[in-house]
Amino acid sequence: MTKSLSEFASRSPGPGRATRLTVDLAAVVHNYRVGQQATGPEVALWPVVKADGYGLGALPIAKALREAGAPGLCVALVEEAAALRGAGVTGPLILLSGLAGAAPGQLAGLDVQPFLYEPRGALDTLAGLPPGRGLSVHVKVDTGMGRLGLSPEAVPDFLEALDRLGDRIRPVGLVSHLACADEPARPETARQIEILETLLRHPRIAPRGLRVSMANSAGLLAHPGARGHWARPGIMLYGSSPFYPAADWRAAGLRPVVTWTSRVAQISEKPAGTPLGYGHTHTTVRPSRLAQVPVGYGDGYNRRLGNRAQVLAGGTRAPVVGRVCMDLITVDITHLPQVGVGDPITLLGRDGEEFISVEEMAGWLDTIPYEVTCALGRRVPRTYRTVGDS
Ligand SMILES: *Cc1c(COP(=O)(O)O)cnc(C)c1O
Numbered sequence: 001m002t003k004s005l006s007e008f009a010s011r012s013p014g015p016g017r018a019t020r021l022t023v024d025l026a027a028v029v030h031n032y033r034v035g036q037q038a039t040g041p042e043v044a045l046w047p048v049v050k051a052d053g054y055g056l057g058a059l060p061i062a063k064a065l066r067e068a069g070a071p072g073l074c075v076a077l078v079e080e081a082a083a084l085r086g087a088g089v090t091g092p093l094i095l096l097s098g099l100a101g102a103a104p105g106q107l108a109g110l111d112v113q114p115f116l117y118e119p120r121g122a123l124d125t126l127a128g129l130p131p132g133r134g135l136s137v138h139v140k141v142d143t144g145m146g147r148l149g150l151s152p153e154a155v156p157d158f159l160e161a162l163d164r165l166g167d168r169i170r171p172v173g174l175v176s177h178l179a180c181a182d183e184p185a186r187p188e189t190a191r192q193i194e195i196l197e198t199l200l201r202h203p204r205i206a207p208r209g210l211r212v213s214m215a216n217s218a219g220l221l222a223h224p225g226a227r228g229h230w231a232r233p234g235i236m237l238y239g240s241s242p243f244y245p246a247a248d249w250r251a252a253g254l255r256p257v258v259t260w261t262s263r264v265a266q267i268s269e270k271p272a273g274t275p276l277g278y279g280h281t282h283t284t285v286r287p288s289r290l291a292q293v294p295v296g297y298g299d300g301y302n303r304r305l306g307n308r309a310q311v312l313a314g315g316t317r318a319p320v321v322g323r324v325c326m327d328l329i330t331v332d333i334t335h336l337p338q339v340g341v342g343d344p345i346t347l348l349g350r351d352g353e354e355f356i357s358v359e360e361m362a363g364w365l366d367t368i369p370y371e372v373t374c375a376l377g378r379r380v381p382r383t384y385r386t387v388g389d390s
Pocket residue numbers: 048050096177215216217218232233234235236242
């Protein structure tokens with residue numbers, strides 16, 4: 001009888017895939033505390049774990065932050081809220097992207113608090129809730145982001161329309177989002193704060209005692225006037241500075257969260273003048289030692305990193321040469337004669353004295369750290385390090 005593949009695999013478990021991600025939950029919790037220290041205890045920090053925790057794994061991160069005292073969490077979509085609930089995450093969940101097609105029945109069981117910004121759709125959906133539900137909702141105002149939100153003038157009427165839904169809902173908050181908080185010198189942030197404060201003094205709004213939130217990571221770190229009652233840190237929790245490229249994680253006292261490693265699969269020696277890889281985009285200029293490393297754009301190692309990025313081998317930087325393939329990169333290790341097959345290669349994180357941050361990789365790609373972690377491939381196995389792990 002022929003053996004099935006799974007039988008074969010179970011007989012030779014092996015060490016698992018050479019390419020893996022380690023997410024340091026203790027660092028996430030440290031970064032949360034950095035935020036809390038900046039704001040003081042009177043501002044509640046509700047971590048943002050949308051887009052699967054910026055690509056790093058919403059569930060373990062959500063659990064670690066709830067255990068560390070986070071009063072609630074923010075996600076973008078109702079599907080994300082349902083996934084966290086299904087996995088046992090407790091506490092209220094903010095829906096940053098609002099109702100976004102959610103059915104009233106879906107909302108009722110989840111203990112979610114949507115941001116509302118599109119009056120007609122919101123009123124129609126919320127009218128479908130059972131009386132007495134008391135779903136907490138936050139009204140989103142566009143104070144200058146030019147994106148989601150009601151205009152400030154439309155807010156009083158909308159709040160009164162919400163009142164007419166009776167005890168199905170409770171309008172508990174007024175929220176807005178900052179457009180330029182990551183560049184602290186720009187004047188737009190103060191203007192946005194002023195618009196929200198003016199709205200809060202409006203005679204049809206002031207008596208409501210609404211809870212206010214404007215700040216993302218940059219807002220809560222750099223703009224005390226934007227802190228409100230509660231803030232929504234995202235990127236800083238994941239170990240990158242919201243002020244990149246002006247500043248990096250070190251300046252904010254953050255701890256890096258991601259380590260991405262692989263191992264050398266093959267080493268070859270090539271004479272000078274040897275063209276390498278798809279399209280022959282790199283040709284050796286001297287007799288070269290080349291390492292093949294089993295990671296590629298199929299794992300979220302961006303194809304534009306070819307002939308641009310560096311990795312760490314034996315505590316030293318080494319360039320990625322030629323094109324990035326779906327499953328492989330080639331690294332020039334001519335200057336590292338001690339590196340052999342099976343030795344570790346660090347794509348992100350520390351090796352000895354050297355360190356490659358998410359921010360540095362974002363710089364190679366002319367993008368922001370958010371996109372680097374969001375793009376990390378689901379194919380890469382993840383390990384979560386908790387407080388007690390070494
Ligand atoms: C994603 C998001 C945040 C978090 O922003 P960071 O810059 O990652 O801190 C906060 N508020 C809203 C509305 C968001 O969409």
